[in-house]
Amino acid sequence: MGLNEPLHMQYLAFxxxxxxxxxxxxxQYHLPALGLVLERLPATLELSFAALSVAIAVGIPxxxxxxxxxxxxxxxxxxSLALFGQTxxxxxxxxxxxxxxxxxxxxxxxxxxGDFRHLILPAIxxxxxxxxxxxxLTRASMLxxxxxxxxxxxxxxxxxxxxxxxxxxxxxxxxxxxxxxxxQLGTLLGGAVVTEWxxxxxxxxxxxxxxxxARDYPIVQASVxxxxxxxxxxxxxxxxxxxxxxxxxxxxxxx
Amino acid sequence: MDPLIALSPTMEPQPALxxxxxxxxxxxxxxxxxxxxxFQNGDPFTAKDVKFNFDRILDPKTQSRQLSVYYAKVAxxxxxxxxxxxxxxxxxxxxxxxxxxxxxxxxxxxxxxxxADAFAQHPIGTGPYEFVSWVKDGSVxxxxxxxxxxxxxxxKNVTFKVVTDNSSRVAQLxxxxxxxxxxxxxxxxxxxxxxxxxxLGTVRSMNTMFIGMNSFVKPFDDIRVRQALNYAINWQxxxxxxLNGSAVRNASSTGALTLGYDSTVAPYPYDPAKARQLxxxxxxxxxxxxxxxxxxxxxxxxxxxxxxxxxxxxxxGIRTQYEGSDFNDxxxxxxxxxxxxxxGGARGKASQIQGLYLLGCNNAVGGDFDFCNRLxxxxxxxxxxxxxxxxxxxxxxxSAETNATARLGLxxxxxxxxxxxxxxxxxxxDILNYGAKAGLTWTPxxxxxxxVYGASWSR
Numbered sequence: 077m078g079l080n081e082p083l084h085m086q087y088l089a090f091x092x093x094x095x096x097x098x099x100x101x102x103x104q105y106h107l108p109a110l111g112l113v114l115e116r117l118p119a120t121l122e123l124s125f126a127a128l129s130v131a132i133a134v135g136i137p138x139x140x141x142x143x144x145x146x147x148x149x150x151x152x153x154x155x156s157l158a159l160f161g162q163t164x165x166x167x168x169x170x171x172x173x174x175x176x177x178x179x180x181x182x183x184x185x186x187x188x189x190g191d192f193r194h195l196i197l198p199a200i201x202x203x204x205x206x207x208x209x210x211x212x213l214t215r216a217s218m219l220x221x222x223x224x225x226x227x228x229x230x231x232x233x234x235x236x237x238x239x240x241x242x243x244x245x246x247x248x249x250x251x252x253x254x255x256x257x258x259x260q261l262g263t264l265l266g267g268a269v270v271t272e273w274x275x276x277x278x279x280x281x282x283x284x285x286x287x288x289x290a291r292d293y294p295i296v297q298a299s300v301x302x303x304x305x306x307x308x309x310x311x312x313x314x315x316x317x318x319x320x321x322x323x324x325x326x327x328x329x330x331x
Numbered sequence: 332m333d334p335l336i337a338l339s340p341t342m343e344p345q346p347a348l349x350x351x352x353x354x355x356x357x358x359x360x361x362x363x364x365x366x367x368x369x370f371q372n373g374d375p376f377t378a379k380d381v382k383f384n385f386d387r388i389l390d391p392k393t394q395s396r397q398l399s400v401y402y403a404k405v406a407x408x409x410x411x412x413x414x415x416x417x418x419x420x421x422x423x424x425x426x427x428x429x430x431x432x433x434x435x436x437x438x439x440x441x442x443x444x445x446x447a448d449a450f451a452q453h454p455i456g457t458g459p460y461e462f463v464s465w466v467k468d469g470s471v472x473x474x475x476x477x478x479x480x481x482x483x484x485x486x487k488n489v490t491f492k493v494v495t496d497n498s499s500r501v502a503q504l505x506x507x508x509x510x511x512x513x514x515x516x517x518x519x520x521x522x523x524x525x526x527x528x529x530x531l532g533t534v535r536s537m538n539t540m541f542i543g544m545n546s547f548v549k550p551f552d553d554i555r556v557r558q559a560l561n562y563a564i565n566w567q568x569x570x571x572x573x574l575n576g577s578a579v580r581n582a583s584s585t586g587a588l589t590l591g592y593d594s595t596v597a598p599y600p601y602d603p604a605k606a607r608q609l610x611x612x613x614x615x616x617x618x619x620x621x622x623x624x625x626x627x628x629x630x631x632x633x634x635x636x637x638x639x640x641x642x643x644x645x646x647x648g649i650r651t652q653y654e655g656s657d658f659n660d661x662x663x664x665x666x667x668x669x670x671x672x673x674x675g676g677a678r679g680k681a682s683q684i685q686g687l688y689l690l691g692c693n694n695a696v697g698g699d700f701d702f703c704n705r706l707x708x709x710x711x712x713x714x715x716x717x718x719x720x721x722x723x724x725x726x727x728x729x730s731a732e733t734n735a736t737a738r739l740g741l742x743x744x745x746x747x748x749x750x751x752x753x754x755x756x757x758x759x760x761d762i763l764n765y766g767a768k769a770g771l772t773w774t775p776x777x778x779x780x781x782x783v784y785g786a787s788w789s790r
Contacts, residue, residue: 115467171498178506186506187499188492189469276494276503278468286495291659 094301100294104287109294113280113302119189120279123271124264126195127203132257135207139214139253143222144241154211161208170201170274187276202271206260213256217249224248250321258314262307332435332456335362335381336428340534340776342588344428348376348436348457354733357423358406364414368480370438371455378410383439385418401430423731425738459484459784468493485787504529504766511771513781515764516631517575523766532765534775535579537586538693540630542640542756546717547676548685550619557753559609560687561599563647564640570759573635578759584749585692586760588777591729591742596750598757606647618648624664625689627655631761637689640756651687665690666715673714682715691761717754 079086093099099109142154177197178186185194221227222245230244231237269281280299287295335349351363368376385408388395395402404427406419420427435456442450454462459481460473470492475484492509494500501519503509505526515523515531523531544551544560551557570578581587582598610618623641627634637653644651655661667682725745732738750757765775773786 112467171502174499174502174506178508179502182506186503186508187494188503188508189466274496274499276469276492276496276499278466278493282495283468289657289659 099298102295103292104290109298112283112295113298116278116280116283117302119277120265120268120281122195123198123202123268123277123279124261126199127206127264128257128261130199130203131206131210131260135210136214136253139211140218140241140246142215143218146219158208158211161204164204166201166204166270167274169204170198170271173197173201189277198271198275198277202264202268206264209260210253210256214253217252218245221245221249251318254314254317254321258310262310265306266303332437332454332458334432334435336432338429338432338778340774342429342777344432352428355417357733358420360418360427362416362418364416365480366414368457369478370441370457371461371476372438372441374438374440376436376457377413378416380436380439381416382408382410384434384436397433401433423733425733460489484784486783489783501766511765511767511773511781513765513779515766517577517764520575520577520764528769530767530769532767532775534763534777535587536761536763536779537588537777538691538761539581539584539586540691540758540761541584542758543688543690543716544755545679545682545685546754547679550613550615553613554752555609555613556615558599559606559647560756561753562602562609563606563649564643564756565601566759569636569639573632573639577762577764579762581760582750582757583746584755584757591739591746593743593746596747603647610648618650620650621686623651623653623687624661624684625653625655626658626661629658630691633689673718679716722748
């Protein structure tokens with residue numbers, strides 16, 4: 077294993093093999109570590125995207141609503157829900173969802189992977205924090221956009237309120253929202269651990285935790301690298317998306 | 332897949348793919364194999380398959396992890412005819428039957444044709460269930476083998492699902508998504524008992540917990556101190572209070588189904604006055620301080636038990652605190668420096684564990700009684716914290732004796748000796764709790780295997 081070599085030599089050796097995808101063999105399973113991580117990646121991706129979908133589908137409309145009805149009861153309710161979403165521990169929420177919807181009401185499966193019904197509860201549990209973050213940021217960003225001069229112009233043009241809000245305010249509020257959505261996806265990829273554990277979801281998070289307990293370094297290295305790569309990829313895609321959203325952001329430096 | 336020899340729920344060897352066994356000479360066993368058995372791909376089961384399986388495990392290139400545990404004493408396997416094999420051992424080994432019960436026989440031709448990796452993705456055997464599919468870390472699905480030599484199983488489809496979180500697993504049973512779950516924590520067992528459509532199955536496990544002592548370090552070298560610790564702990568209180576009654580007091584160093592276990596040997600009673608008296612006799616009327624190491628999260632309520640024990644020891648003047656750590660860390664400390672010699676306690680004295688430690692041992696190989704003792708001089712993970720030539724002689728005598736009655740007597744004698752020497756504080760055996768739907772009939776096994784073939788639905 078070359079553990080007697082000086083540290084920088086070990087690091088170079090690790091880099092050399094990592095480039096070719098060789099992270100060594102898992103100590104537990106005696107199979108190539110990268111293969112084991114990649115096998116479970118689709119499950120984690122499925123869960124993360126489902127959670128993000130929940131977060132976007134609930135967070136953005138709620139944020140817009142709270143911003144347009146600022147100070148009203150709906151705003152207060154939405155903001156309180158956001159507070160809960162950011163403070164409730166995922167573990168507790170997961171168990172409670174299982175208890176209420178699976179055990180007591182028999183509406184949804186209590187765990188494991190399968191059809192889309194198995195995805196609902198874990199996606200809600202995993203997505204709660206992201207929903208809250210996205211909602212709060214959408215609200216703040218929309219408030220800022222709604223206060224701008226061009227809003228008065230849009231209304232003066234005689235457009236209906238809905239068109240004004242969605243057509244003019246939202247696109248201008250989009251940049252921070254897109255940023256946080258992208259960041260949340262990265263966080264979801266790496267943070268699905270607790271949710272995967274509680275719902276018995278066979279993903280990378282659960283594999284990585286078990287590997288940590290078993291001191292299975294190849295798997296830990298491979299999973300960390302894969303998740304980090306995912307995060308970087310998402311951020312790069314985000315950067316490219318910015319140009320489409322805001323033509324003012326240009327790759328060329330200002331002259 | 333089937334073994335050659337199966338273990339009954341009371342860990343007795345029973346014929347499976349081997350129908351008879353006999354000792355030809357002290358180092359050779361002859362097994363007669365069952366005729367007319369087919370693998371699930373149609374290949375016939377013969378002696379060559381048995382030899383292939385043994386050879387593969389014994390081959391150093393295979394790097395079998397089972398080798399040193401179960402097959403260390405096997406020298407080789409020879410084919411006598413299509414349905415007879417002879418196993419030769421290094422030295423007499425009456426424990427061989429229980430040890431080889433762990434081998435599941437794979438088909439030689441098919442295995443060699445597809446290779447080990449492909450076989451692992453889709454195994455084939457002679458057993459009651461056929462492999463259907465495997466979702467890694469998720470589930471394994473099997474269906475009944477219609478041509479099984481004992482007759483097809485009553486339950487046709489089985490799926491084993493991996494659910495690591497205790498609460499989630501219990502929730503699955505309560506929600507009706509699971510028919511049978513294992514490892515129900517004692518604190519959640521009441522919820523299953525409370526429902527009329529569910530049942531709680533219990534069985535005494537083969538996991539024996541104990542508090543070890545480094546007998547090469549003062550004051551544990553004095554037998555009076557070791558016995559004092561045995562009198563100082565109120566185990567019943569711990570069992571009732573921390574384990575919800577899910578444990579059985581055990582006076583022995585190994586499980587109830589192990590050869591030589593003698594239920595007439597009474598456990599040390601809870602007697603703190605006697606403990607203090609023994610300590611005073613040994614020269615510690617004011618007690619002493621010591622360290623107490625152990626794992627956290629490895630055994631049921633291990634941290635709580637450790638802390639409770641520390642508290643009870645304070646009452647007799649032994650000042651200590653439970654320092655729990657991750658099991659891997661703890662066990663590395665426990666093993667000490669493997670390069671040092673066991674004799675004279677060189678390895679024990681050099682260990683980071685200089686006082687007490689909490690540990691359990693699961694003697695799943697019921698017949699080979701020395702597995703859990705951790706006491707014999709020649710073993711690698713045992714004998715670190717206590718070993719004497721006298722005890723080794725007794726253990727060796729048991730290993731060498733092939734006459735069953737004599738062997739039992741020698742084993743009982745060895746256990747009585749261990750009990751009196753008190754190399755550790757004898758504690759309890761866990762009780763395994765299983766939850767299931769009320770309509771399921773099955774027998775829980777102490778070795779934690781789930782026997783689906785013997786199970787059925789009564790509806």
